[in-house]
Amino acid sequence: xxxxxxxxxxxxxxxxxxxxxxxxxxxxxxxxxxxxxxxxxxxxxxxxxxxxxxxxxxxxxxxxxxxxxxxxxxxxxxxxxxxxxxxxxxxx
Numbered sequence: 001x002x003x004x005x006x007x008x009x010x011x012x013x014x015x016x017x018x019x020x021x022x023x024x025x026x027x028x029x030x031x032x033x034x035x036x037x038x039x040x041x042x043x044x045x046x047x048x049x050x051x052x053x054x055x056x057x058x059x060x061x062x063x064x065x066x067x068x069x070x071x072x073x074x075x076x077x078x079x080x081x082x083x084x085x086x087x088x089x090x091x092x
Contacts, residue, residue: 016076023069027057030066 028050029037037044040051050057057066078089 020069023065
């Protein structure tokens with residue numbers, strides 16, 4: 001099956017969007033065990049603020065992404081610019 005550039009672009013946008021959405025959805029529950037998540041949040045089905053005093057994400061609002069998304073975007077930029085990932089490309 002031939003893959004055209006529109007398809008690659010569309011898949012790339014979908015992939016990066018998935019990273020950001022998953023990061024933002026999981027941000028408030030980060031560092032909690034499954035039992036703690038059930039106790040504190042119940043079932044998370046929407047974007048919510050990080051709880052006050054969160055060990056990593058205190059102050060982040062519903063829908064905000066974390067450093068995980070930013071690092072993914074830095075790596076994507078390095079691949080686009082250089083065609084591969086290197087410490088030099090990552091540190092630009």
